[in-house]
Amino acid sequence: MDIKVDKQHSNGKTFVFVAGEIDAYTAPKLREELLPLAEEQNQSLIVSLKDVSYIDSTGLGVFIGLFKLIMKNDGELKLVNLSDRLERLFQITGLSNIIDISTNSEVGYNETIS
Template identity: 65%
Template sequence: MNIKVDINNLDDQKVVSVAGEIDAYTAPKLREAILPLAEEVNPNITINLKDVSYMDSTGLGVFVGLLKSVRKNNGQLNLVELSDRLERLFTITGLNDIIDISSKSEGGVQ
């Protein structure tokens, strides 16, 4: 399966829309696309996962690495529009306690 990553600027925020499956094959492409965003000064990143149909532990690892980088650069990371399945995955792993997650779109993110 392929993954599609679109990055847009919305005021001082980077809005990333991800579509497809995030697994061992596609996670490197996702990491390559979004990690540079976290290296900016005070990054403000919102990732819309509305069109992600599947994610495994490799995908979770991408988001943990992104969060570490965002925090190191005094930034903010938000995940929005997660499916029930993805929300459960983040809850089961406890990542919902360290990453800001919303099932609803926020901040003009569509």
């Protein structure tokens, strides 16, 4: 399985739309796409996982590293549009206690384009 990452910039925020499976094979590509964004000072990063069907421990590691880097640079990270399955994974691992996670988002893909 491959992974697709689309980025949109709107109103001072960066929206990232991820599709596919995030595993040991695809996590390096996701990391390569996301970490440069987190290096920017005061970055507001919103990542939609609506079209992500699976995340393994390597994928979770990407989000942990992303969170640490974005916090170091006084930014904010929000994960949105998680399926029930992914939300449960973040809850079980305790990551939902440190990363802002929402099953729904007030901002959808079409709204960021306009």
